[in-house]
Amino acid sequence: MNQPIHPVPLAAIDRILAMAFAEDHPRGDLTADTIVPVDARATAVVSAREPGVLAGGLVFARAMSTLNENIEVTQLVADGEKFAAGDELLKVEGPAASVLSAERVALNLLQRMSAIATATRELVDLVSHTKARIADTRKTTPGLRVLERYAVRCGGGVNHRDNLSEAFMAKDNHLALLGEGEELTAALEAVRARLGHTTAMEVEVDRIEQIPAVLAAKVDIIMLDNFDLADIPDAIELIGGQAIIEASGTVSASTARAIAETGVDIISSGAITHSVRAIDLGLDMVIA
Numbered sequence: 001m002n003q004p005i006h007p008v009p010l011a012a013i014d015r016i017l018a019m020a021f022a023e024d025h026p027r028g029d030l031t032a033d034t035i036v037p038v039d040a041r042a043t044a045v046v047s048a049r050e051p052g053v054l055a056g057g058l059v060f061a062r063a064m065s066t067l068n069e070n071i072e073v074t075q076l077v078a079d080g081e082k083f084a085a086g087d088e089l090l091k092v093e094g095p096a097a098s099v100l101s102a103e104r105v106a107l108n109l110l111q112r113m114s115a116i117a118t119a120t121r122e123l124v125d126l127v128s129h130t131k132a133r134i135a136d137t138r139k140t141t142p143g144l145r146v147l148e149r150y151a152v153r154c155g156g157g158v159n160h161r162d163n164l165s166e167a168f169m170a171k172d173n174h175l176a177l178l179g180e181g182e183e184l185t186a187a188l189e190a191v192r193a194r195l196g197h198t199t200a201m202e203v204e205v206d207r208i209e210q211i212p213a214v215l216a217a218k219v220d221i222i223m224l225d226n227f228d229l230a231d232i233p234d235a236i237e238l239i240g241g242q243a244i245i246e247a248s249g250t251v252s253a254s255t256a257r258a259i260a261e262t263g264v265d266i267i268s269s270g271a272i273t274h275s276v277r278a279i280d281l282g283l284d285m286v287i288a
Helices: 012-023 030-035 057-067 097-127 145-154 182-194 208-216 229-239 256-260
Strands: 041-048 074-075 088-095 133-135 168-170 201-205 221-225 245-248 266-267 281-285
Touching: 012 057, 012 074, 012 145, 012 256, 030 097, 041 097, 041 221, 057 074, 057 088, 057 281, 074 281, 097 145, 097 256, 097 281, 168 182, 182 201, 182 208, 201 208, 208 221, 208 229, 221 229, 229 256, 256 266
Parallel strands: 133 266, 168 201, 201 221, 221 245, 245 266
Antiparallel strands: 041 088, 041 281, 074 088
């Protein structure tokens, strides 16, 4: 990646690791603590068994040092960079028992984050000839959102609202309670009057007939949710530059390019965080 990737705060990483090790290492490692000599040291390498995009090098290193601060990790491929099958990604050196005890937690997070970065980069590359940007959604693993959203950034994507407190976004179930036509416009205008001037308003529509009432309220962003591809150009024409246009729903590698070529501004995908398969990475001991 050519631009800096906003990092994850260390406190957030440590909070997640504390939870992970409480689950996986509650009373030590029965195997490593009994079979590995106390003074044994290890050198190990994390290698890729398939191509992808790396995300989570610092998380991996932090996980390794959680159980033993004397473990050193050298990152050989930067976050956001592509790697090929067989590439060495990170090198680990330190007390052998601690390396073995931290291996699974560290790899689990690295594999998932790299899978998200890889899936995101695939979509980003597919739409790179258009103005569309790829964004994530709130469909993240509970407790891991901060890491998964960082992985999206490593893949070249951008983040949607981080949580329910951060932004106003009226979805279909909200609109179902507000009525249609002038009723909907009035409800949205009342919201605008209560919100601060720096707060953007986004409204989701699932059919073109909803757009005029939403536009009349002068919202900032209109999400076209699960629109047929053939209907998106008509929606864009109707909106006429009066709002940022986001397309969402059933976004995949097979649909992203065509959606982007309609001229939307943002394409949001839940699949890049909720449906990825962990990238196959392995940690292997280097035998002298």
